[in-house]
Amino acid sequence: MRVLGIESSCDETGLALYDTEAGLLAHALHSQVAMHAEYGGVVPELASRDHIRRALPLLKLVLTEARVELADIDAIAYTQGPGLAGALLVGASIASGLALALGKPTIGIHHLEGHLLSPLLSEPRPEFPFVALLVSGGHTQLMRVDGVGRYELLGETVDDAAGEAFDKTAQLLGLGYPGGPALSKLAEQGDAYRFKLPRPMLNSHNLDFSFAGLKTAALTLVRKEGMAAAADIAAGFQAAAVEVLAAKCLAALKQTGLQRLVVAGGVGANRSLRSRLDAEAEQKRFAVFYPPLALCTDNGAMIAFAGAMRLAEARSRDGRFTVKPRWDLGSLSAPRA
Numbered sequence: 001m002r003v004l005g006i007e008s009s010c011d012e013t014g015l016a017l018y019d020t021e022a023g024l025l026a027h028a029l030h031s032q033v034a035m036h037a038e039y040g041g042v043v044p045e046l047a048s049r050d051h052i053r054r055a056l057p058l059l060k061l062v063l064t065e066a067r068v069e070l071a072d073i074d075a076i077a078y079t080q081g082p083g084l085a086g087a088l089l090v091g092a093s094i095a096s097g098l099a100l101a102l103g104k105p106t107i108g109i110h111h112l113e114g115h116l117l118s119p120l121l122s123e124p125r126p127e128f129p130f131v132a133l134l135v136s137g138g139h140t141q142l143m144r145v146d147g148v149g150r151y152e153l154l155g156e157t158v159d160d161a162a163g164e165a166f167d168k169t170a171q172l173l174g175l176g177y178p179g180g181p182a183l184s185k186l187a188e189q190g191d192a193y194r195f196k197l198p199r200p201m202l203n204s205h206n207l208d209f210s211f212a213g214l215k216t217a218a219l220t221l222v223r224k225e226g227m228a229a230a231a232d233i234a235a236g237f238q239a240a241a242v243e244v245l246a247a248k249c250l251a252a253l254k255q256t257g258l259q260r261l262v263v264a265g266g267v268g269a270n271r272s273l274r275s276r277l278d279a280e281a282e283q284k285r286f287a288v289f290y291p292p293l294a295l296c297t298d299n300g301a302m303i304a305f306a307g308a309m310r311l312a313e314a315r316s317r318d319g320r321f322t323v324k325p326r327w328d329l330g331s332l333s334a335p336r337a
């Protein structure tokens with residue numbers, strides 16, 4: 001079965017084709033990052049308009065690359081939420097329109113389930129159950145995953161998401177928006193031991209996180225030391241964030257007794273986090289899995305894949321559809337067999 005995936009929850013338009021036999025056939029992405037950069041953040045109305053402009057050309061690209069005709073698609077998966085209402089509506093209406101025209105069913109996918117299952121697009125594929133660290137621009141959560149739709153929240157951030165803290169700190173250091181990758185690059189030239197930043201909630205005896213204080217600590221340092229210390233501040237910030245993330249992952253593995261860790265979301269692309277977790281995995285004998293690098297941030301492939309996992313829920317539509325700008329991941333259930 002071939003599933004078309006459409007992602008448009010925020011500032012990336014992603015289209016992809018996933019085949020339940022052959023795997024990922026093609027995916028294409030347009031990031032609006034450059035467009036929003038001058039505003040220092042995502043402007044919802046601009047995001048919606050750009051999704052409209054980009055979606056169909058990306059669809060053509062994906063079909064050509066996969067050598068698949070529109071008529072050969074069996075189902076259309078789209079991000080139903082959570083996200084920006086207007087942006088979600090673009091993907092949902094394109095999915096619904098295509099479905100109506102082609103006589104194919106649609107599947108509404110939870111964006112975070114897409115992130116969560118994206119490591120299953122890598123080889124080797126992690127088996128269930130596993131602990132998942134979801135570290136993205138909007139979320140920082142640890143979950144126990146027993147199967148598709150079987151998610152138990154173990155802990156989450158009480159304030160900023162990790163990606164948000166990377167972005168805000170990067171902004172302080174003049175690295176633009178979203179600055180996570182740039183901050184990580186600058187940190188490689190810095191001395192992580194020069195400034196000891198706080199490790200928020202490291203000893204909180206639960207699996208929750210806090211990142212707002214880290215950003216404030218970086219701000220204090222910038223004011224005191226000036227931009228000449230930018231690389232060392234970046235390195236100190238990254239070391240603190242990585243240490244807390246890694247420590248909580250270990251604690252989650254211990255608490256659940258599981259031996260597989262899956263990392264998903266944009267911050268999962270961070271090299272320092274990956275090498276720390278790889279080292280811990282080797283030493284403590286657990287297995288760690290990541291999505292392919294290009295599929296850490298938002299993309300259509302993870303939506304097509306999640307759709308393939310939920311084919312049983314594919315429904316023919318009469319052209320009506322809904323989006324869910326707010327949607328609790330814990331409310332999902334396992335797909336009916």
Ligand code: ATP
Nearest residue numbers: 136137138139163180181265266267269270297298
């Ligand atoms: P959500 O999925 O929670 O709604 P989102 O879709 O905006 O949020 P993602 O696309 O998964 O989040 O990830 C984007 C975030 O990842 C940004 O905050 C970005 O700075 C961060 N990020 C990407 N690459 C890196 C990196 N190498 N190091 C640190 N952070 C990174």
Ligand code: MG
Nearest residue numbers: 010011012298
């Ligand atoms: Mg994004």
Ligand code: FE
Nearest residue numbers: 115136297298
């Ligand atoms: Fe995302």
